[in-house]
Amino acid sequence: MSSAHWMASSPPQDTVQETAPGNMPKSSLRLSSLPPIFISESHFKDINELHRLEDDVVETGGLLSYNLHEAKIVLTRVLSKKRITMDLRSKDCYTEEVLVVKDISVADTGTDPAAGHKAKRGKLSGEYEDGKKETEESILHEVSTDSENEDEHKPKNRSTKRKRVASSVEQDPNKAYFSNPYIKVLKWEWFTDSQKQDRVLPIEPYLLYQGQIIDKPEDPKTPGKGSSFTARTKTPQSILERARADAENDTSSPVQQRSNRKLGQIGGGRVSAPFQTTPHSKRAALLHQTTSEHDLGQSSDLPEMPPWVQNDVKYACQRSTPADPPNAAFIAQLDKIKLARLLTGDEIGVRAYSTSIAALAAYPHKLSTGREILLLPGCDAKIANLYVEFANYGKIQEAEDAENNEELKVQKLFYNIWGVGATTARDFYKEKGWRDLDDVVEYGWQTLTRVQQIGVKYYDEFLLPIPRSEVEDIAATIHKHAVKLRDAGIQSLVVGGYRRGKEHCGDVDIILSHPEESKTLNIITDIVASLEQESWITHTLLISTKTSDRGQQTLALNSSSTHGHGFDSLDKALVVWQNPHYIPSTSNPSDSKTKNTNPHRRVDIIISPWKTVGCAVMGWSGGTTFQRDLRRYVRQTYDYKFDSSGVRDRKTGDVVDVDGEAGTMEQAERNVFGALGLEFREPWERCTG
DNA sequence: TGGCCAATACTG
DNA sequence: CAGTAT
DNA sequence: GCCA
DSSP states (O other), X not given: OOHHHHTOOSOTTTOOOOOOSSOOOSSOOOOTTSOOEEEOOTTOSOHHHHHHHHHHHHHTTOOBOSOTTTOOEEEESOOOHHHHHHXXXXXXXXXXXXXXXXXXXXXXXXXXXXXOOOOXXXXXXXXXXXXXXXXXXXXXXXXXXXXXXXXXXXXXXXXXXXXXXXXOTTOOTTHHHHTSOOEEEEETHHHHHHHHHTSOOOSGGGEEEEEEEEOOOOOXXXXXXXXXXXXXXXXOHHHHHHHHHHHHHHHHHHHHXXXXXXXXXXXXXXXXXXXXXOSSSHHHHHHHSSOTTTSTTOOSOOOOOOHHHHTTOXXXXXXXXOSSOTTHHHHHHHHHHHHHHHHTTOHHXXXXXXXXXXXXXXXXXXXXXXXXXXXXXXXXXXXXXXXXXXXXXXXXXXXXXXXXXXXXHHHHHHHXXXXXXXXXXXXXXXXSOOOSHHHHHHHHGGGSOHHHHHHHHTHHHHHSOEEHHHHHHHHHHHHHHHHHHSOTTOEEEEOHHHHTTOSEEXXXXXXXXXXXXXXXXXXXXXXXXXXXXXXXXXXXEEEEOHHHHHHHHHHHXXXXXXXXXXXXXXXXXXXXXXXXXXXXXXXXXXXXXXXXXXXXXXXXXEEOOGXXXXXXXXXXXXXXXXXXXXXXXXXXXXXXXXETTEEEETTTOOXXXXXXXXXXXXXXXXXXXXXXXXOOOOGGGBOOO
């Protein structure tokens, strides 16, 4: 359709590139006097749509070009500058932004979405003087400060919004633009809108980016990875890098240790698909079919299945799941695939792998055969096949691919920002075009939410594992403050990963309660304030006081009903914690009185009324799948609704007391297990992942 | 083949 | 309302 | 991806 059209490397204006005789446009729009046009394919559905649109442009006499070094106009659906420059670069077109566009009058389309602001990154982690309350506000101030002082690096300041000189009538408003040699990236809508109006619209409101073509910059070093921040960062890196490395090692070590080398290497035979899903009588068929040559020889005797397998017990809360199961290495591979599902937004996949993994984690024997897996709830042919591959080769291609995928690696980086989920991580990558934290800071700082800014700021520190002893210190401090604020009747318990026995914790979760209900009312606010005052809490990411609020309302309206507490959720505060007592290292006295380098920690403080504290403890102590299955179990067997703030009958809405009488939080939790017909599981048996 | 993995609060 | 967190 |  087009080869003739875009070859034009001749001067733009005169190349009245008439379209093929046949297709005269219905529109009278003529673009033939404009410079060559390039259409960026980003965000177009498929190549066909792109071709169609190219045809549209050609029909108007537009001079299509595929060479960015001759095109002066680029039409795109991408909106962010960052992404635009990336697109250009991918076509081997390196540019430098030119901010001032033309000499005469620059219209002020106050809405220009691309009036880019680049927040200077500069001070990231660890760079802030702690001073006292370096609260959220201070961050925001820093932000705005940064962004104001900045933006100056281009000689011509950006959109110094000059008022339009109402350049009269039909002077060509584009002329001043096309008199310069810069490449102009316009919103695609410029074309479609022009089509609609049958005239060449001023490009100005659609101008996203204007760039001057420069030589391909040398990149002598591209440190790329190793640290979340690239060399651009001023922050001293050694600590951060080590920190990150530690964190990563920690994640993989307990799992990877268990070697699988004994398993592999059965012949060189390729494992194609030993287990296949067949619509009917799938399982039976599978059990007899296949496997003979793939099951590593030890074909016949399977170990005796644990009771929960034999009895079709499928909820993770009904079985024991240790932290270091025999098949941890295999599970680690599945975790990689699961992460890929997570990052790509495949929630169903995440769910499925979580279930499979939980079952495998509860399985007490080292797997010997793919067939075994088929017996486990939540596991079927896919998982069995993955196991066979793992057994034969010691690795799983799909997992390796996921792990090495550049795009996923970057998205994972973003996902690890507190306050950034999979969707946003993908958005950062795909739409914004960011590739590392520097990009986030530099190009998007002001678009981040407050908590995301905090998440970025302490990115590395939040990834650091917290030793148990420090968890205990933090808990003791919180407990102490609670007692001070109320009385010695306060009880507290560290839950989360700590309670499950993890050596290193990702955060600290602590539940506070008091046998007297009135003593927990509004205590969350008081505790945060008190801890803030003593500088333990540096930021409050989120505080939820709904229960207390409701309590007060109920009390106000109905002063007689002290027990009318409809529990919905627990009061809680998610905060950033830092030990304010910095002990300067003797070896490095230079930073002695300089700054507190104690790492910032994520701490969740949860308040529970005593009468539901068992539910709170239970709801906060298990692994994710344990909790999920607990809710499913409770729904399925009783049609109740389990919540960390209590249990209710789904039909009547009535509160069901599962807590019973208890003197301690642990006892209360045991009561809940019993009341729900569950065998008690120690916290360290709830490591479902 | 469709449903599933819960439930709730806060933020922008 | 979508997104994220617990 | 598993299951009813």
